[in-house]
Amino acid sequence: MDYNASAPLRPEVLALMAEVLGRTGNASSVHGFGRSARAAVEKAREQVAALAGTVASQITFTASATEANNMVLQAFRNGRILASAIEHPSVLESAPHAELIPVTADGVVDEAAYEALLDKGEPALVSIMAVNNETGVIQNVGRLAKIAKKKYPGVHVHTDAVQAAGRLPLDFPAWHIDYMSLSAHKFGGPHGAGALITAPGAKPVKLLHGGGQEKRQRAGTENVAGIAGFGLASELAQKNMEGFQKLAALRDRLETEAKKVVPILIHGEKAPRVANTSLFSTPGITAQTQIMGLDLDGFAVSSGSACSSGTVKSSHVLRAMGVADAVGECALRVSFGPDTRSDDIDAFVNAWSKMAARLAKKEQAHA
Numbered sequence: 564m565d566y567n568a569s570a571p572l573r574p575e576v577l578a579l580m581a582e583v584l585g586r587t588g589n590a591s592s593v594h595g596f597g598r599s600a601r602a603a604v605e606k607a608r609e610q611v612a613a614l615a616g617t618v619a620s621q622i623t624f625t626a627s628a629t630e631a632n633n634m635v636l637q638a639f640r641n642g643r644i645l646a647s648a649i650e651h652p653s654v655l656e657s658a659p660h661a662e663l664i665p666v667t668a669d670g671v672v673d674e675a676a677y678e679a680l681l682d683k684g685e686p687a688l689v690s691i692m693a694v695n696n697e698t699g700v701i702q703n704v705g706r707l708a709k710i711a712k713k714k715y716p717g718v719h720v721h722t723d724a725v726q727a728a729g730r731l732p733l734d735f736p737a738w739h740i741d742y743m744s745l746s747a748h749k750f751g752g753p754h755g756a757g758a759l760i761t762a763p764g765a766k767p768v769k770l771l772h773g774g775g776q777e778k779r780q781r782a783g784t785e786n787v788a789g790i791a792g793f794g795l796a797s798e799l800a801q802k803n804m805e806g807f808q809k810l811a812a813l814r815d816r817l818e819t820e821a822k823k824v825v826p827i828l829i830h831g832e833k834a835p836r837v838a839n840t841s842l843f844s845t846p847g848i849t850a851q852t853q854i855m856g857l858d859l860d861g862f863a864v865s866s867g868s869a870c871s872s873g874t875v876k877s878s879h880v881l882r883a884m885g886v887a888d889a890v891g892e893c894a895l896r897v898s899f900g901p902d903t904r905s906d907d908i909d910a911f912v913n914a915w916s917k918m919a920a921r922l923a924k925k926e927q928a929h930a
């Protein structure tokens with residue numbers, strides 16, 4: 564139940580990757596082995612492009628979405644950048660000077676505050692994620708990009724669509740954006756395979772120099788098996804997009820049942836959210852305690868983003884939503900996927916309820 568950290572590799576993807584790994588050849592070689600590797604890369608490019616609603620020529624394969632985000636944010640290091648306050652660290656840390664666009668208590672970009680920032684002057688880049696990894700809250704990227712472009716036709720817009728891919732339809736051209744970052748391992752593909760999608764006229768920074776791979780945008784021999792796996796996972800995720808929406812019923816049931824046990828606060832509850840994610844705080848019971856208890860029962864969940872876990876600090880996302888640290892430290896993220904069944908939710912609710920009721924009693928005894 565930690566799909567937002569990493570979803571399981573789909574069996575079909577594993578089978579394809581094993582077959583491709585068994586092949587020999589560099590995708591840049593002109594002989595038959597090379598051409599076979601090249602064919603696998605180009606097929607994947609078509610599949611990833613289809614998932615993003617765009618054309619293959621706009622896809623640059625990278626080793627992660629972190630890399631793709633860095634390629635964009637670092638390209639604007641000397642310009643004014645507006646980034647939402649809830650971006651992933653791979654955006655925020657590659658643009659330390661970015662001005663942060665506030666979000667509402669529900670985790671949605673505050674449009675009045677965004678417009679006020681735009682009114683202050685033309686930014687070079689706006690970066691707003693499509694779906695937040697901790698809350699699952701969806702941003703209206705198309706609308707927000709249009710607002711910026713109407714005011715400043717020359718502004719570039721980037722969206723980190725890592726948590727949106729396979730969960731809601733992506734439409735690169737219709738969103739009025741110039742850059743989109745994707746990562747394979749969030750929807751059944753392998754780790755170490757990402758992509759940057761660029762519109763004509765976009766100028767991402769070149770981080771890796773050397774060979775002429777990826778139209779000279781990103782040097783280094785292609786991870787052919789990883790890219791092939793990314794491609795197939797994209798195709799499968801696209802086919803299953805409708806099925807994915809059914810997870811909302813499981814998520815809603817989980818939240819309804821949890822509310823019956825102890826008072827919980829569901830972050831982003833009133834905002835549009837992707838179907839598979841629930842972030843909720845049980846005041847007085849730290850996320851760390853809950854995660855350890857659930858782990859013993861065989862449930863893998865997380866406290867906000869995996870990157871910042873290991874510490875019991877509240878996340879920058881919850882802080883931006885105005886959540887007090889004492890409440891943020893108790894936020895548990897449950898995120899699941901197409902393989903999750905109704906029984907899994909029942910088993911989880913059962914284990915969590917027992918634990919929460921016991922810990923809440925203990926907490927009351929101490930109070």
Ligand code: PLP
Nearest residue numbers: 627628629651696723725746757
């Ligand atoms: N952006 C978001 C919203 C994420 O959730 C993640 C993964 O945690 C990333 C970027 C980084 O992706 P990758 O693991 O491919 O570097």
